[in-house]
Amino acid sequence: MIRRLVLWLDDRLGAASFARRALRKAFPDHWAFMLGEIALYCFVLLVLTGTFLTLFYTASGQDVTYSGPYAPLAGVRMSAAYASVLRLSFEVRAGLVMRQIHHWAALVFVAAIVVHLLRIFFTGAFRRPREINWFVGTGLLILGMLEGFTGYSLPDDLLSGTGIRIAYSVVLSIPLVGTWLAFLFFGGEFPTPIVIGRLLVLHIMLLPGLLFAAVGVHLAIVWHQKHTLFPGPGRTERMVVGSPLWPHYAMKSVGLALVVVAILALLGGLFQVNPVWLYGPYNPTTASAPAQPDWYIGWLEGILRLAPRGDIQLFGHLIPGIFIVGVLFPGAFFAGILLWPLIEHRITGDDAPHHLLNRVRDVPWRSGVGVGVLAFAVILTVAGSNDVLARFFGVPVEWITVGLRVALLVVPPVAGYLTYGICRDLNGGAPESARVGRWVRLRRSATGGFEEVEPDGPDRGAGTAERRGH
């Protein structure tokens, strides 16, 4: 039966030679290579659960009076959107578990992308010829965050409404065109009843479409370029080693997908997330404290909280401080990430293609930069919860803010420099000129003379990077 189907297909597509190569494609086994897969499976699950949720969601800011079974909100006026989320949570069978799985999957989706990105960064997997996939991957991160933010906004509860409020103010702050942009997107001055419908279009059509396209390109390029490898005995730049796609890798990957979804189901079932009924409907004249966005928005919230006053008056015009920290800063941050392969190439001048990965210690200066930027982002994320921390430690929130301002300036350089030093020590602390030689000797002893070290091996690349790094 299957044989007949295969023959039928090959008669029409002539795909046997492709299939034979594809089924015997080598996939390296390393846990770090699963991070991107986890993100992928989260995405699939998000599409599935999201489709279910869409069937019950009303994207409308129209005023309604709640008459459902959740007693604390009985008789409260709210938007139809918020009411539909309450209905989904309390009246639709399996609705709440779907909603919570969807939310958990979104949190893990962005987390998996970020950790995947860090893995790629610290192992140098973005170097030639993989720059394009780094660009696409950065795009996926940005799209994922936008997708998360728009989805978070849809329930129209007090927290998410406040988030939209801040987003509106950030758009409004853009010089010259800000008011126009804000009025066009929101359909007038905040708050407008139609914006929720527009956010839904972004959330379930435009952004997922872009995500699908970018994921497709990302995977196609990985497929074509083949995986990177960690250096090791018998590993060379020209060969990729691993288990075959069929059946070994396919089974492991399907198994991983199921386990990922299982964990998300467990989280969604047992761990409450975003209980919008506790926040109440959005009301533009009240705000709750403390207010927390989803974790991946925390750093943007944090910079808004830490930045000192910074309005600029210019020729009778105003450039609000939130333009600088809410638009320019994230723009520069993402530009830095996006362009990193080109920046590093500028610094090292390394033009050779690399398929063997660096270990974190191999390029101390890059690892130092990475840890520094990571520390910076982590401190900002912490700052996004400064009111929670103040409450927790029982100190005035000003103390936390001032302390974090200092930490933001001090910790990243220190952490970066320490990382640099540790990596250098792990490499033996030898003078830089001697390191290339040391490296090659070490590798030879590790391979036991089994294979020659190629001249364009990772050691040489790292050594070059090191030399030109300062």
Next chain:
Amino acid sequence: MDGVRRQPRATGNASPGRPAANGHGRLVGTAFILSILASLALTAVYAVGGQPQLEGALLAVSLGTLGAGIILWARDLLIPEEISEEREPEPSPPGMRAAAETALQMGGRQLTRRTALSRLLIGALGALGLAALFPIRSLGPGPGRSLFHTQWSAGARVVDNEGHPVSVRDLEVGSVVTVFPEGFVGSPVSQVLLIRVEPGSLQLRPGRLAWAPDGVVAFSKICTHAGCPVGLYDASTHQLLCPCHQSTFDVLSGATPVFGPASRPLPQLPLEARADGVLRARADFQEPVGPGFWDRP
């Protein structure tokens, strides 16, 4: 099989048929049976009315055991195999590259030879693109002057959440209440905080003391940082705190920012109290309320 060679791993992994493999087989089988049972239980839970925690947990067991079974199968029951595959070189072979380049150029030259036509084509595409941009204008009204005024006007009575007029008598020193212009209860742009302090303690800008009859001051409730409603008033320090990014405003000096990211004071609404004690606005705010924007003076 070009470029692909088998390299049996030199580990002591069990192969099928060995007793160890049978043990693994039993494990995998058990996992699948557990998965079946969990799925059946899941259906049952749903059928009797559903329960979020159980649904999540059962779904997790059903998928988790299925996944674990498959992974164990792949790890322990398949013949371990490590293959290596040659990478294709990234730049295409030089000949191929040149040929592709030529094909591109040959085709392009056919187009560019007709200079006038190709320019017109570009023009047509550009015009089409421009025309296609115009529907964006349908998305919303232009901002106009709408950010510069609120619904407050001269003589508008100050009402509370329920629409009741507020008079000085209703307010004790140290109290704070959110108010709106009459007829616009709940208005997001016109929301105002009414605070009563000791009249002598106010240090407002010259001329503005008259805006605060009997020590009742009115400030726009919309934070000048990013527009959150400034909700928290500490009567002992006379400070207003914005819950969003903790901008703090000193009420006595005219709601000037003393901490946090907000740069501008909360705009003050000119108030007056007529003989009946009911508070009214003398006029609209003298400056735009809320977060900053380019055209703001």
